[in-house]
Amino acid sequence: MKILIKNANIIDPINNLRGKHDLMIVNGKIEKIATEISVEEIIKEEYKIVDLEGKYLLPGLIDMHTHLREPGYEDKETIKSGCEAAAAGGFTTIACMPNTKPVADNAATVEYIKSKAENALVKVIPIGSITKKSEGKELAEIGFLKEAGVRALSDDGYPVMNSEIMRRAMEYSGSFDLPIISHCEDIDLVAEGVMNEGYNSTILGLKGIPAAAEEIMISRDIILAEFTGAQLHIAHISTKRGLDMLAEAKKKGVKVSAETTPHHLVLSDDAVKGYNPDTKVNPPLRSEEDIQALREGIKSGIIEVIATDHAPHTYEDKLGEYNYAAFGISGFETAISLLYSNLIAKDIISFEDLVLLMGKNPARILGLDYPGIKENAIADLIVFDDKNKWKLEKKNMKSKGKNTPFAGQEMQGKVILTIVDGKIVYNDMKGKGELCYG
Amino acid sequence: MALNRKDFLGLYNVSSEEISEILTTAEAMKEIFTRSVKKIPTLRGKTIVNLFFEPSTRTRSSFDLAAKRLSADVMSIAKSSSSVVKGETLLDTARTLEVMGADLVVVRHSVPGAAEFLANNLKAGVLNAGDGPHAHPTQALLDLYTIKEKLGKIEGLKVLLVGDIAHSRVARSNIWGLNKMGAEVRVVGPASLMPRDIEKMGAQVYTDIDEALDGVDVVNILRIQLERQAKGLFPSIREYRQFYGVSEERLNKLENEVLIMHPGPMNRGVEIESSVADSENSVITEQVRNGVAIRMALLYLLAGRKVENEDIN
Ligand SMILES: [Zn+2]
Numbered sequence: 001m002k003i004l005i006k007n008a009n010i011i012d013p014i015n016n017l018r019g020k021h022d023l024m025i026v027n028g029k030i031e032k033i034a035t036e037i038s039v040e041e042i043i044k045e046e047y048k049i050v051d052l053e054g055k056y057l058l059p060g061l062i063d064m065h066t067h068l069r070e071p072g073y074e075d076k077e078t079i080k081s082g083c084e085a086a087a088a089g090g091f092t093t094i095a096c097m098p099n100t101k102p103v104a105d106n107a108a109t110v111e112y113i114k115s116k117a118e119n120a121l122v123k124v125i126p127i128g129s130i131t132k133k134s135e136g137k138e139l140a141e142i143g144f145l146k147e148a149g150v151r152a153l154s155d156d157g158y159p160v161m162n163s164e165i166m167r168r169a170m171e172y173s174g175s176f177d178l179p180i181i182s183h184c185e186d187i188d189l190v191a192e193g194v195m196n197e198g199y200n201s202t203i204l205g206l207k208g209i210p211a212a213a214e215e216i217m218i219s220r221d222i223i224l225a226e227f228t229g230a231q232l233h234i235a236h237i238s239t240k241r242g243l244d245m246l247a248e249a250k251k252k253g254v255k256v257s258a259e260t261t262p263h264h265l266v267l268s269d270d271a272v273k274g275y276n277p278d279t280k281v282n283p284p285l286r287s288e289e290d291i292q293a294l295r296e297g298i299k300s301g302i303i304e305v306i307a308t309d310h311a312p313h314t315y316e317d318k319l320g321e322y323n324y325a326a327f328g329i330s331g332f333e334t335a336i337s338l339l340y341s342n343l344i345a346k347d348i349i350s351f352e353d354l355v356l357l358m359g360k361n362p363a364r365i366l367g368l369d370y371p372g373i374k375e376n377a378i379a380d381l382i383v384f385d386d387k388n389k390w391k392l393e394k395k396n397m398k399s400k401g402k403n404t405p406f407a408g409q410e411m412q413g414k415v416i417l418t419i420v421d422g423k424i425v426y427n428d429m430k431g432k433g434e435l436c437y438g
Numbered sequence: 439m440a441l442n443r444k445d446f447l448g449l450y451n452v453s454s455e456e457i458s459e460i461l462t463t464a465e466a467m468k469e470i471f472t473r474s475v476k477k478i479p480t481l482r483g484k485t486i487v488n489l490f491f492e493p494s495t496r497t498r499s500s501f502d503l504a505a506k507r508l509s510a511d512v513m514s515i516a517k518s519s520s521s522v523v524k525g526e527t528l529l530d531t532a533r534t535l536e537v538m539g540a541d542l543v544v545v546r547h548s549v550p551g552a553a554e555f556l557a558n559n560l561k562a563g564v565l566n567a568g569d570g571p572h573a574h575p576t577q578a579l580l581d582l583y584t585i586k587e588k589l590g591k592i593e594g595l596k597v598l599l600v601g602d603i604a605h606s607r608v609a610r611s612n613i614w615g616l617n618k619m620g621a622e623v624r625v626v627g628p629a630s631l632m633p634r635d636i637e638k639m640g641a642q643v644y645t646d647i648d649e650a651l652d653g654v655d656v657v658n659i660l661r662i663q664l665e666r667q668a669k670g671l672f673p674s675i676r677e678y679r680q681f682y683g684v685s686e687e688r689l690n691k692l693e694n695e696v697l698i699m700h701p702g703p704m705n706r707g708v709e710i711e712s713s714v715a716d717s718e719n720s721v722i723t724e725q726v727r728n729g730v731a732i733r734m735a736l737l738y739l740l741a742g743r744k745v746e747n748e749d750i751n
Binding site for chain 2: 197198199201202203204205206208274275319320321322323324
């Protein structure tokens, strides 16, 4: 496919590119960028000409924390459906957590995921587990996992509670240049908690999860990272105190980074009123004060990454009583619109920040190339239309998981084109939300 | 003033006017108890379902009796909570009830929010008879009614709730109700049984019971769940009795008399000493009687209001 993009309003902090340009994409790569490429220069029949007048062109985004559920939970999501949702959300590369069945604690499972992802719409980077079956008892075969292609290690939802095992994991993974992504949660303190512990859990009568459960583990892992010299990435940080500890560790030179999610930046535990199980997420939606701290964190650069923690579930998994519902939000398809309307449009962060938070920084942590928009670079690109007003309806979601607390909500701004390796994989320029294979 | 709502899920979103109307209606209902034929035809032809996912002989028989005294058709469905761990079952049950033509569903469930879930999925009205630690509005209303009946008012009184506040729907509903009616609320119990930010609901928090008792008009003693000790929330029953049990000795030290309440069933000799439970100031049995009146009032106001010009007397 050859594409001539006209009048794109480019935003690319990697190459310090901003403003109106034309681009020629040939054989998967950006062949030429110029203020104007005239149609006369090309053989029209060979090119698809796309006019982006008034729309933003950004480097494709990376979501470094997602759950694709395959193998094992294909009723929740498959690699195919997950990648379709990611494409519709504006992600050109996604990393998937190993909590599948079987757990991605071995090369064969990682190979399986890679083979399934070969024909998928976006690029998939597998994450291997830290311990066998993510049971927290014995280290997984980390060397073989690396050989199979994993770019990071995590037991995600099953935090490694044993500090000795975590220490050894950090030491061992260092020789393979793999960061440890830690879901920080003291399981005993969480007990049967289902939402943030505070005034709202008290009036709702729901068992609370204290912020301390997260903060204690953040503190432990930072101490271990300092001690072992390992590269630590804290998944979905959600509390103010956790951020303070992160800032302090960074100042000391500990190799630590962290991510937060769009939903933690947008919703507080007030959203749980009414017991909508789609608001049940781990870590839980926190207080207004925490939200403000997280927003400060992404602004100041203390938090380097925004990831969706895309966690699709079936209708039944989320039906009924709050206590029994599964944790998680299906996040791919709302992320950029939420960040745009809540943060970018309000000048809390810029489009440039977004590209760093969801592109350059996750790429660096996972050891991926991220050339941005320049000649000869791989053409992974997205187009964002800030004037596009749309309403999120569950039935229109590409993900199998329709579990989102934002259903029915009016959104401002939308990804309308996703290009991976020079091919248009998602096209919503005419409002049809088409997925394009082949 | 009409009770203009489909469901009755808790006292947090109910106005003081509505509470007053319920209490006044309950007075009329209680008068029926003194008659030789303790039955009125008000809800004839209405179907009320008692849907109990959690065993509670007291509350269920109270609702049962209340519905029967109003001549409603009553259907009781008891399900063990363990067999309905999945949400579909609750929804399926709700749909079945809809098909069977229930006008009002009285639901008791061990999970907070279960009543609201049903209310959102049913055309019939839903009356919350206790959902986990969230709410138990009829219990709180009968407590309010009893206080008003015995002390002549609610406004300005100091009411103390004692015990496991964290897991108590009775405490939460009482705090909302008492606050709305102008009482001052205190709570006391071990700090490990005190939920976060409870003071924001409008309750003064104490951990010393003698301090908390000082100057109060009413003491409402909550049942202590013995299994909380197994979970490590307090060290022993012996210690609980010593530091939080309401004893005669403790009450004798007070300058004024206090009204003794307990939602039952009691652990005699643990949270309440028998001599206190059976004392002159105890209104525990009266609470049970008033419970029927309050539930009649609510069933009437929720299921019977559409019938115009009907005289409940
Ligand atoms: Zn996680």
